[in-house]
Amino acid sequence: MTHPAIDAPRPPSSALLACGVVGATLLALIALGHDGRRIAQLAVLAAPPVLWLLWPLHSARLRRWRTALVWLWVMGFGLDAVVRAYLLDTYQAAPDSAMVLGAAANTNARESAEYLRMHWRSAVVWSAALVAAGLLAGLFARRGATAPRARRPFWVRSLLLLILLAACVAYVSKPWRRLHPVVFWTQWSQSLQDQRAAWADQEKTRDAQMAQARQIAPVITREGPSTVVLVITDSINRDNMGLYGYGRPTTPRLQAHKAQEGDRMAVLRNAWSVDASTLPALRNMFHFGQPANGNDGNNGNGDSPPHLLALARAAGYKVWWISNHDDLAIEQQHARYADVVDMVNRTPGRASASLDGEILDCVQEAFADTSTERKLIVVHLMGAHPHYSLRFPENANPFDDSVDAVENGLVKDGRSAWVRHFRQEYDAALLYHDFVVSELLQQTRSTGKPDDYRAWMYLSDHGQEVGHGSNRAGHSPATASGYRIPAVVWRNREPLPTGAATQQPFRADWAGWSLMDLLGIRWSGQKAERNVLGDSYRWQAPEIPVVVESFSK
Numbered sequence: 001m002t003h004p005a006i007d008a009p010r011p012p013s014s015a016l017l018a019c020g021v022v023g024a025t026l027l028a029l030i031a032l033g034h035d036g037r038r039i040a041q042l043a044v045l046a047a048p049p050v051l052w053l054l055w056p057l058h059s060a061r062l063r064r065w066r067t068a069l070v071w072l073w074v075m076g077f078g079l080d081a082v083v084r085a086y087l088l089d090t091y092q093a094a095p096d097s098a099m100v101l102g103a104a105a106n107t108n109a110r111e112s113a114e115y116l117r118m119h120w121r122s123a124v125v126w127s128a129a130l131v132a133a134g135l136l137a138g139l140f141a142r143r144g145a146t147a148p149r150a151r152r153p154f155w156v157r158s159l160l161l162l163i164l165l166a167a168c169v170a171y172v173s174k175p176w177r178r179l180h181p182v183v184f185w186t187q188w189s190q191s192l193q194d195q196r197a198a199w200a201d202q203e204k205t206r207d208a209q210m211a212q213a214r215q216i217a218p219v220i221t222r223e224g225p226s227t228v229v230l231v232i233t234d235s236i237n238r239d240n241m242g243l244y245g246y247g248r249p250t251t252p253r254l255q256a257h258k259a260q261e262g263d264r265m266a267v268l269r270n271a272w273s274v275d276a277s278t279l280p281a282l283r284n285m286f287h288f289g290q291p292a293n294g295n296d297g298n299n300g301n302g303d304s305p306p307h308l309l310a311l312a313r314a315a316g317y318k319v320w321w322i323s324n325h326d327d328l329a330i331e332q333q334h335a336r337y338a339d340v341v342d343m344v345n346r347t348p349g350r351a352s353a354s355l356d357g358e359i360l361d362c363v364q365e366a367f368a369d370t371s372t373e374r375k376l377i378v379v380h381l382m383g384a385h386p387h388y389s390l391r392f393p394e395n396a397n398p399f400d401d402s403v404d405a406v407e408n409g410l411v412k413d414g415r416s417a418w419v420r421h422f423r424q425e426y427d428a429a430l431l432y433h434d435f436v437v438s439e440l441l442q443q444t445r446s447t448g449k450p451d452d453y454r455a456w457m458y459l460s461d462h463g464q465e466v467g468h469g470s471n472r473a474g475h476s477p478a479t480a481s482g483y484r485i486p487a488v489v490w491r492n493r494e495p496l497p498t499g500a501a502t503q504q505p506f507r508a509d510w511a512g513w514s515l516m517d518l519l520g521i522r523w524s525g526q527k528a529e530r531n532v533l534g535d536s537y538r539w540q541a542p543e544i545p546v547v548v549e550s551f552s553k
């Protein structure tokens, strides 16, 4: 058979080689992001266009189309695999896990940019793998069959037939088809939208929770004015606080408070979160660490555990929520229970100033409010949430040019230069954080009349890995550093744990029980054994997905 000599006919083995190389590249990509049976299933789903390279095409235009389509196909599967591999490597999580879905649905453009600034190195590595695969696939996808050739050997024909048959089965079967990147990611973005829509429609849930709280009828047992401040911060690992014995002076102000206040300020030495990311951590904090009956506690039926802020309001507290986060889920699930909601970070004109110090004026206004004698002021800080360099003012990093014991220790542990650099920025963020948290404590200490009851609790939603247990920086569900948090309580009246009692481990999902003590609220659901401030406190180790040698250190 003859054909126009637009392209010189290729040697007969060329198409088979092209098919083999493109197929092998595809398989390597798939194996990056999937494992076990999944690899075979995806390989079968991906096979048909690759086999198309063996089909002779006369027209050069059609061949160009084929090249482009096969290349896009490989890239589609490749991108899917690389994203999965990245998530697995970084968070031990699949893209459709609750953690990744929740975080993705709850992230705005600014946060995405900050996230990329922090994690661009891994992004570059994974993108490089994809680019290399793209080059290889592009090079060989062009070399598909142009002219028919002698019949291929029987075994080749049988193998092709078998693969095509398997592909037919794969596309007919729904569970297989769902693994196809196009189908999977279309469904994924639908789940994201559903999640956002559910968050946006939480008013009914809150109404139900308020009604439930009124029915529980909690009462305030303490006479007279009462001001309680709850400071929730983000991504603070206690191992980096001077207050907890860290080698760099990151918390001089909090330590000065401690020196002045003595036993009126309890530093809980062994505090743990049971969640490594914000949304589940806050859910647990405000729902007393009790699982929701049903799905995710969003249904607001009578079975779900009460919301702490709803209880505080039902008891007679006026509640403020002052936040430096711009976060739809947290606003809907928690902040909107408050009487006054101030999302400082969202105020027009202040959008660029995301430093936590921005909230201090708002908190001062809450202290100055004279409409009530009972105040619960919740302050939600960014803390040291990545990217660390955005969490302290410019030129305020005293740790970036000296070689100290911390730096030497990191070098000894084999931590890379960029992780050590992140550690310096992280510690600078902690130093600025120390200023904000101490100001909040100072405001609490000096508000009202000297005899008025005042209490203050500070804790982090979860910890952070910055080269502590592994050579990486960020949220860390897989290392203990992801769960090691600070927890500090101050009050001007009534005893707090002292001495050995401050060594008892504390878990953040039980913080609500202690907070009810600080608020002086009595209610039917009380569990004295979970209140770290009381005498009947009894520690129970939480189940977290990492091995913890001892919760007491």
Ligand SMILES: [Zn+2]
Binding pocket: 234, 235, 277, 278, 279, 385, 461, 462
């Ligand atoms: Zn967080």
